[in-house]
Amino acid sequence: MSATDAGPRTSHLAPVWFSVTDLQVASGEGCWITTVEGDRYLDFTSGIAVTSTGHCHPAVVEAIRAEAGRFVHAQVNCYRHDLLEPLAELLDTITPAGIDTFFYCNSGAEATEGAVKLARQATGRPNVIVFQGSFHGRTHLAMAMTTSKTSYRAGHHTLPGGVFPAPFPHTVGTGLSEDEAVAQALDGVRYLLASQTAPTETAAMILEPVLGEGGYHPAPAAFLRGLREICDEHGILFVADEVQSGFCRTGRMFAIEESGVRPDILVMAKGIASGFPFAAIGAPAELMDRWPVGSHGGTYGGNPMGCAAAIATIGVLTADGFLANVNARGDQLRAGLREVASRHPVLADVRGPGLMVAAEFRDPATGAPDAGRTAAVIGHCRDEARLLLMGAGTWGNVIRFMPPLVVDDAEMALAVDAVAAAVDATA
Numbered sequence: 001m002s003a004t005d006a007g008p009r010t011s012h013l014a015p016v017w018f019s020v021t022d023l024q025v026a027s028g029e030g031c032w033i034t035t036v037e038g039d040r041y042l043d044f045t046s047g048i049a050v051t052s053t054g055h056c057h058p059a060v061v062e063a064i065r066a067e068a069g070r071f072v073h074a075q076v077n078c079y080r081h082d083l084l085e086p087l088a089e090l091l092d093t094i095t096p097a098g099i100d101t102f103f104y105c106n107s108g109a110e111a112t113e114g115a116v117k118l119a120r121q122a123t124g125r126p127n128v129i130v131f132q133g134s135f136h137g138r139t140h141l142a143m144a145m146t147t148s149k150t151s152y153r154a155g156h157h158t159l160p161g162g163v164f165p166a167p168f169p170h171t172v173g174t175g176l177s178e179d180e181a182v183a184q185a186l187d188g189v190r191y192l193l194a195s196q197t198a199p200t201e202t203a204a205m206i207l208e209p210v211l212g213e214g215g216y217h218p219a220p221a222a223f224l225r226g227l228r229e230i231c232d233e234h235g236i237l238f239v240a241d242e243v244q245s246g247f248c249r250t251g252r253m254f255a256i257e258e259s260g261v262r263p264d265i266l267v268m269a270k271g272i273a274s275g276f277p278f279a280a281i282g283a284p285a286e287l288m289d290r291w292p293v294g295s296h297g298g299t300y301g302g303n304p305m306g307c308a309a310a311i312a313t314i315g316v317l318t319a320d321g322f323l324a325n326v327n328a329r330g331d332q333l334r335a336g337l338r339e340v341a342s343r344h345p346v347l348a349d350v351r352g353p354g355l356m357v358a359a360e361f362r363d364p365a366t367g368a369p370d371a372g373r374t375a376a377v378i379g380h381c382r383d384e385a386r387l388l389l390m391g392a393g394t395w396g397n398v399i400r401f402m403p404p405l406v407v408d409d410a411e412m413a414l415a416v417d418a419v420a421a422a423v424d425a426t427a
């Protein structure tokens with residue numbers, strides 16, 4: 001162990017990972033994790049919206065276990081294993097109409113970058129439009145596309161070019177009605193196309209239907225429809241980044257369904273395989289056919305254990321009653337949080353579909369974002385109630401609730417009580 005100015009190092013791990021907790025965990029089951037000391041915590045982080053079927057769902061564990069005994073790695077360029085097509089067929093049945101052909105990779109960032117490569121090669125255009133407050137990943141192009149916080153980009157400039165951020169419609173803290181916010185943001189997109197990236201040079205717009213890291217802001221349906229119209233007018237592709245919002249998180253299989261808007265490309269990761277690193281890009285066959293053979297790929301994409309985990313995960317997500325539970329628990333959570341808000345104006349907004357729910361904290365006197373109170377509530381829940389929560393938002397004033405989607409009403413009641421006690425105690 002080497003020494004530093006601060007004393008001897010106690011870890012061989014890179015310190016670059018920020019920490020939500022310093023818990024050392026031994027195991028996970030359902031909505032709960034157990035530490036090496038044997039303490040149980042209710043995990044409303046789901047490992048950043050990943051373990052939607054709960055930690056170690058038996059069907060997913062069994063699928064991975066069985067597949068590992070057959071094939072750990074069956075590289076897709078070298079040969080094709082027998083779960084690639086069945087998973088694609090399954091994705092075809094659950095993704096929005098028109099999305100019928102799939103490419104597999106390993107992470108959300110990789111899928112996002114792949115989607116941009118596809119859009120550029122299919123259209124022959126160089127630029128993409130992203131939206132203020134978005135998060136698309138940590139790799140260089142994904143960093144250039146990410147505008148939710150400067151800390152994700154700081155120290156890395158100059159980032160790849162050809163990325164143009166457009167405004168996202170906000171009502172909380174702006175005094176705008178939803179209609180006004182949508183009209184303003186759509187004007188901003190048109191202005192961008194007139195002033196910075198010509199339509200003929202714009203390959204795609206890429207948008208999270210519910211901003212994730214940016215603070216769990218649902219994009220209004222009218223905004224999504226307006227963007228679709230602009231895309232259709234100019235032959236620009238509409239890319240939905242459903243890395244965080246997909247796979248039942250919002251009470252629908254994909255968040256974009258609520259608006260009825262048809263994406264040209266769908267980006268999927270996180271909840272797709274219950275925590276096995278797996279991601280996918282979906283698009284209509286005629287669009288995928290415009291991606292030159294050999295111009296994209298990857299060593300591990302389509303990993304057989306990942307395919308098995310995804311197939312098992314989709315089986316759990318599509319079982320009778322699964323979505324009904326997501327929506328019922330979401331209603332329970334929002335109602336509980338709104339009750340707290342009625343007593344504490346510092347809890348300025350409760351929003352979000354399904355179990356992609358935000359609680360936003362603002363100083364009632366000034367309307368300014370209250371990151372201090374947000375952190376205090378998260379800390380109180382962790383230390384006093386053993387409930388794990390994470391923050392979000394450009395200003396750090398949002399708690400995002402992303403429990404496993406198998407959460408039951410007793411577990412949800414525990415969480416709501418914990419948050420109520422935390423807001424009371426930190427007043």
Ligand SMILES: Cc1ncc(COP(=O)(O)O)c(C=O)c1O
Pocket residue numbers: 048106107108109110112135136137138208212213241242243244245269270
């Ligand atoms: C909407 C969205 N896109 C992309 C990513 C990047 O995914 P990954 O961390 O798997 O690279 C994330 C991660 O949080 C995300 O929320």
